[in-house]
Amino acid sequence: MxxxxxxxxxxxxxxxxxxxxxxxxxxxxxxxxxxxxxxxxxxxxxxxxxxxxxxxxxxxxxxxxxxxxxxxxxxxxxxxxxxxxxxxxxxxxxxxxxxxxxxxxxxxxxxxxxxxxxxxxxxxxxxxxxxxxxxxxxxxxxxxxxxxxxxxxxxxxxxxxxxxxxxxxxxxxxxxxxxxxxxxxxxFVKDSSKWVIFPRLSLQNHKKIVERNIQLSDIFSEYERNFIISENDKNCRKGIATHSISYCYAMENLDESNMLRTFRVATPHPFPEKKALEFLEGLDEVLCIEELDPVIEKELIFICGKYNLKTKILGKMSGNIKVAGENTVESVGEAINVFLGKESEKATENDAPALPVRPPVLCAGCPHRASFYAVKEAMKGKKTLYCGDIGCYTLGNAKPLDMVDTCLCMGAGINIAQGIGHLEPDTSCFAFVGDSTFFASGITGVINAFYNQSNMTLIVLDNSTTAMTGHQPHPGTGKTMMGEIVSKVSIENVLRAIGLETVVTVDPLKLGEAISTVKEVSSKSGVKAIIFKSPCVAIIKPTGKNIIDSEKCTNCKSCIKKLGCPAIVLKDGKVAIDETLCTGCGICGEVCPFGAIGGGEGNE
Amino acid sequence: MSKNIILCGVGGQGTVLASKLLSAASMAKGLPVKSAETIGMAQRGGSVTSHIRIGDGAYSPLIPMGKADVIIAFEPAEAVRMLPYLKESGAVIVNSRPVMPVTAALGGSDYNGKEMTDYLAEKIDNLTVIDTDKACEELGSSKVINVLLLGAAISKCDIGLSKEDIRNAIGRIVPEKFHALNFRALDYIG
Structure with a gap:
């Protein structure tokens, strides 16, 4: 050990x-x-x-x-x-x-x-x-x-x-x-009567599964992780049934002075019915403290019905525990107090000054910002739809970019754009999808849109990593978790193999080229694609810093209003670049109407 | 012994290393430790918090409100944000340097750090305000705010650990070329 x-x-x-x-x-x-x-x-x-x-x-x-x-x-x-x-x-x-x-x-x-x-x-x-x-x-x-x-x-x-x-x-x-x-x-031992799923086998095995789960319920009643605290206190008429982190929150609120009989459920399925009956014996009321669904609560109500017990089961369905959101030590304490008919301590009045809000934003230098801005600029004045997807780029919804009209689940944006586009033929429909999401669940969507004669522009935001979850490799990166260097799966080749005639790869940080590419590609009919390729700033070394020429800068704040980059700040009312954040991506220089922002090294 | 410590600041300020040092120092003394950190979307330029619970008797990795012995804040508004967690007569160590929210330039924020430190001074008896800009200039590095604040916390209140405990943890966790700098930061507030 x-x-x-x-x-x-x-x-x-x-x-x-x-x-x-x-x-x-x-x-x-x-x-x-x-x-x-x-x-x-x-x-x-x-x-x-x-x-x-x-x-x-x-x-x-x-x-x-x-x-x-x-x-x-x-x-x-x-x-x-x-x-x-x-x-x-x-x-x-x-x-x-x-x-x-x-x-x-x-x-x-x-x-x-x-x-x-x-x-x-x-x-x-x-x-x-x-x-x-x-x-x-x-x-x-x-x-x-x-x-x-x-x-x-x-x-x-x-x-x-x-x-x-x-x-x-x-x-x-x-x-x-x-x-x-x-x-x-x-x-693997070949046995087609075991490993090949057919209706007859499923019928047989369905019966076995049901029998096994009845057996497992008994076994789980003996499993030491399903335990009861203060079981022997026969004067106890009220109990708590809980699980997961909520058990810890309950224990923070219970001590020797107010310990209740407490049932901690570690295996909600198959539910340890016999253990539950032990717990319920002699109890008038039970408070179920759970997060997410009222699973234990429903099981206990079921058991009370089955065995004709009079115990009242409280929890989410009775309004004693909040139905959505996380529990906390405090919310659980409050619920226990109400359950025991005790007064809760009154919260002290909060007289703190207004606190700054710190919403998540795209990083300084994030290539997604450039990609969104390029599409926005290219499509100015046109009727557009921007379907987003799951990843860092969902943050493109924030102002001033405001470039995510929908977001549902991995890969959904492509076919949502297809569906809306079907009803609004005069709308230019775009679907934005990240590289990892493209591989995970975008490809079938593109085939569906292409085969069914959709009219839309697919934008693949290829930053060569799975950024949101901490930079994992994917089929496009050419690295595996076993440390091998392998052939990369090319997104462009995949799209061409599906049959797309127009597939253009462009660096979004070259803003002028990016904007003209969007104008040109989106004007074509059918399904066409632009791959905005530029690595995530968190995995590359910054190319330098940008600086503001204070003589040319008129303080029009155009850069701030167009891009919303966290590295562009106001210092004493004047536009300034925060050197600790700037990566020198240079797109602020390209949007400045007065040419007042110049590149650090690498952006000359 | 049991101590509840909250570290808070803005993503990128180095709260995670401070949390690791506290945990490692406690482990080395054979004390059980639990902690919880904000991870994920909230980290990008957002408020970050570490809850550290040293000693027996803790069930939840998150410190209940009103139970923190000390708040070590890397940013003044973040100290105020976490104040409901402080116990009565608890201590606050706070960096006076505000970090503007990344959206401040877009308007809608007239945040200033002074208002926050004034509020803290009014509410907290055991308050230590540190101008880390000045300290870091004297120390010759802006990367040691975390160890500087830990050192201050040990000097100004009881967190159940000594500077020697933290010094040993630095020795084990931080690369050797930064040891001297971090030791100076630890001892900066005596």
């Missing part, structure tokens, strides 16, 4: 390694990304690790490895699970040989996601067992247990965590590599 101070996601990664994981795949997404990155970093070469093109591909890679008897892991964020749902729903009917864990990070808040969906609910839908840890230490230990359960019962299992567990740090005990689980991989 060793002590390490690590992030929840690192603990999850080390847990998988201790369990003997041999194949790891995933697609980056906050707050899940660090799991796969940690395994890649600590890999001694014996584990195959890949960033897959999307979550569906990743899940299929992991399934194949598990078919062959290896322990495998696939990682994703909650919306990524939507992409992986097709193989996952079917995989449950087929089962696996080696232990397989589907690690999904949920994002209550949501802090950096489109939805507040709950993977626990997906566990009921897909029939997979699910593990839901509360702390970093538990995340480590439960990951090892999840692999054991998976292998023992021949089913993939969910390991679900939330932002505060994934991104919380703690000093925890971890195994030494010599203590890791070791085994031989048998390899």
């Amino acid at each position: 060793a002590k390490e101070f690590i992030m929840g996601n690192e603990a999850i990664a080390l847990g998988a390694m201790a369990a003997g994981v041999k194949v790891v795949a995933g697609y980056p997404g906050t707050p899940s990304t660090e799991v796969l990155e940690t395994i890649a970093k600590r890999n001694d070469g014996s584990i195959y690790v890949e960033w897959s093109v999307n979550e569906k591909a990743g899940l299929e890679v992991a399934a194949g490895a598990a078919y062959a008897g290896a322990r495998s892991l696939v990682t994703m964020k909650q919306v990524g699970l939507n992409v992986a749902s097709d193989p996952l729903m079917c995989l449950e009917y087929i089962g696996i040989k080696g232990g397989m864990v589907v690690m999904v990070a949920d994002d209550p808040g949501p802090i950096s996601s489109q939805t507040e969906q709950d993977t626990r609910t997906q566990a009921f839908f897909s029939k997979l067992p699910l593990f839901d840890p509360s702390t970093v230490q538990e995340a480590y230990e439960m990951m090892i247990e999840a692999f054991d359960f998976s292998e023992k019962y021949g089913t993939p299992v969910f390991f679900r965590s939330t932002t505060r567990v994934c991104h919380g740090y703690a000093s925890i005990d971890v195994k030494e590599p010599s203590e890791y689980h070791k085994y031989e991989v048998e390899g």
